[in-house]
Amino acid sequence: MRKNKIIRVTTVPVSLSKLLEGQLSFINRYYQVIAISSGGDILDTLAKTEKIKAYSVDMTRKITPLKDLKSLFRIYRIFKKEKPLIVHSHTPKAGTLSMIAAKLAGIKIRMHTVAGLPLLEKEGFKRKVLNLVEKITYYCATNVYPNSLNMVKIITDQKFCKNSKLKVIANGSSNGIDLEYFDSTLFNSKETLVTRDAVGVKKDDFVFIFIGRLVRDKGLNELIDAFNNINKEYNNVKLLLLGREESDLDPISSKSLETINSNKHIIHLGYKKDVRPYLNISNVLVFPSYREGFPNTVMQACAMNLPSIVTDINGCNEIIKNNYNGVIIPPKDKDSLYLAMKKIINDPKSVLKEFSKNSRSRMKKYDRKIVWNELLSEYKKLEKEIGDIL
DSSP states (O other), X not given: XXXXXXXXXXXXXXIIIIITTTHHHHHTTTSEEEEEEOOSHHHHHHHHHHTOEEEEOOOXXXXXXXXHHHHHHHHHHHHXXXXXXXXXXXXXXHHHHHHHHHHHTTOSEEEXXXXXXXXXXXXXXXXXXXXXXXXXXXXXXXXXXXXXXHHHHHHHHTTSSOGGGBOOOTTSOXXXXXXXXXXXXXXXXXXXXXXXXXXXXXXXXXXXXXXXXXXXXXXXHHHHHHHHHHHHHOTTEEEEEESOBOTTTSOOOHHHHHHHHXXXXXXXXXXXSOXXXXXXXXXXXXXXOSOOSSOHHHHHHHHTTOOEEEESSTTHHHHOOBTTTEEEEOTTOHHHHHHHHHHHHHSOHHHHHHHHHHHHHHGGGGBHHHHHHHHHHHHHHHHHHHHHHO
16 A cells, blocks of 8 residues: 655754654555655665655755745755655744745645744844744744643744644653663673773762753853852862754854863764763753753653753753652753752762762653654544545
């Protein structure tokens, strides 16, 4: 029996390969999945790994009208050629281009997942432009899927679309968490020691870890400032930074960069494909982001038994329950961050042990198998509704 087609679209291929890891091959059992994203080795590897067809369409993460029109026309032509039952987009630029193209191509089911809103950190004319673009995306979509419960309120408060178009899949998250993979019991004492020695962490060090892009709106400036002050009081603390710098889009301050390079207790390890060994040698995740959708980093840390210090923003405040499996602080507040880090260092070991246990158990409702099956049910439901209409 010939399977109906679903085209999944993201701006850059790493969003398909990492943020939706495993999901495409799962859905491919029931539908013919086709991917569209900017080209490169990552997209080629994804197509082979997930056993799907993929199209390369150059898309930028900036506002580039002429390039965007060219990309829009290319996506439209792919839709007319492939004639998918469903187009499902992620990320802002891919969402706008593919939802417009899908509407023009007459695709009946046009789904867009919202996993964070970068525009919330913009102001003035640029914010007005981005608001308009977001409204166009949601207007062209038939269904909009915020990936956190609190994101629903943000979207409706901003009047981007009617509440009737919005739905959260399962309990939140675009892909859930693989609890069999993110499991600290997979690492023995020898492996732990090897990782510690490799990065220069001693057994009695208290280790904070940050995972994500090293940019301003991830709260890096506040984190570096707070840790620098903590380091003046405690000599046995370390901060591991896992992630790439992005100096072109949202750079951190020159002061923060200088501190990272000069403070020997801050260990910048760059991007790591497998973050588990580093979570395994850490005590606490620190994730002071200004905005998120439903952060994988926090779920990964929880699954690996780490308490987290996070900001009071959507996604983070759904994964972390204050004083249960971590600490919630106001965003953009370096003093609150410093105090939270200091408090958690001084907390009795029994408190951290309880936080750790709670962190892992809280992740059960975000198991990725739950998310995948809920998404599959949504596809089937929408397919049936279209069939009934036709």
